[in-house]
Amino acid sequence: MPSITIRNLDEETKQALRERAARNGRSMEEEARLLLSQLRDHDKKPEAIFASKAWSSPATAIANAQITADPNLDGKRILLIIGGGIAAYKCLDLIRRIRERGGKVRPVLTEAAQAFVTPLSVGAIAGDRVFSELFDRDDEHDIGHIRLSREADLLVVAPATADLMAKMAGGHANDLASTILMATNKPVLVAPAMNPAMWNHPATVRNRETLRHDGIRFVGPNAGEMAESGEAGTGRMAEPMEILSAIGGIISPDLKPLSGKRAIVTSGPTHEPIDPVRYIANRSSGKQGHAIAKALADAGAEVILVSGPVNIEAPRNVETIHVQTAREMQKMVETALPADIAVMVAAVADWRTENTADEKMKKQDGKGPASLRLTENPDILKELGHHGKRPKLLVGFAAETEKLAEHAKAKLERKGCDWILANDVSPSGGVMGGDSNTIRLFSKDSSETWSTMDKQSVARQLVNRIIEHFETETVTV
């Protein structure tokens, strides 16, 4: 892809671009490229993009800077183990960003990493020597692997290849990187990067479970295109700003804007049984609710995610409670109270069968289909809106196929919540189960429309608004 150079940007625009890029975990070039492609794809007028609230509001910009937890790393020592993957080049940027924030980086290159980045370039950017040999004649007396592993506040493995993760999970120690990882008594953060087929391979799935169990922290991988042409899926290494944010979360957790706040999120569909093999359900994937739970946790909140049956992974750093039915979800939400924030994203089935058959209902030849008697499920959001322990900020979603504003405002009123995030779920829009969403946020006396974004960005945007809300302690939309 050809690179772009933009000259003569005034300071204010440059700063806004920098903040926007930081917020989205992209480089400034990537951010500018994305803005240009938005113009092309959606035929948007430049003013519409540049005048959007997220771009121009200083309060949002501050919140965004905070959510990425741009940390002060003054004097912090990061031992960066660079594995052998194409994403190794991003480590040069990561090193630069850590150093910009006052951190020190001591790089360790695996043998395979040296096929992707040279010790010379890594060392020059880190301002330190690069370590790569397990038995270095000079080093073992001077600074051996034990000292390397201990003289750091945090170990970061980026990119963590499938092989490196397998070694870590298996407890191997046959080169400098794996030996340091075995010998350390410091926290370890891993940024995996590999082909999606490798990431989803049962061996890698097992290894990451083991590593999580061992207390290893993960950042990424992200979904997107792979370096191999035509390949896409989950496996791209997290962007340097995301890794930086995760580093901040471990090294200086106090920085997080929602630290000390407790949040409940519901997500996914509910399944209402008809008989032992059939159920009433809907097309919700849980992607939006899970992304919101993750974004809240990234911003420092303690998050309890009550999830209906979904086929996606539970986010890290979030306590996930799995339920099947609306009544189970209601019970778990009730148990999770009190909370400062509740975001009800689940597409709760409005009805369940009055009586669930104990045995599979049989077809009765000639007698026509069985009829189902339905009864209403509890409205969890409405109950919270009128609860003695009502969360300070209560947010609901409105899935609509027509008269969006009218229905959303009515729901806000009826359910007693502070904000409703309304989205059009007509089948033509592909929101249900899809990856992007167009949101209108309604509060008691105003509304705003967000541009179409992927569900992670919707989650971050919402969390930014939540941070703003708690900064001012009034509902400002």
Ligand code: CTP
């Ligand atoms: N909700 C809930 N419990 C229910 C139904 C909905 O907590 N039994 C919550 C959803 O999580 C969402 C909001 O209420 O935050 C609105 O959900 P939606 O399905 O759009 O509205 P309904 O109340 O089901 O109304 P309708 O189906 O008439 O649009």
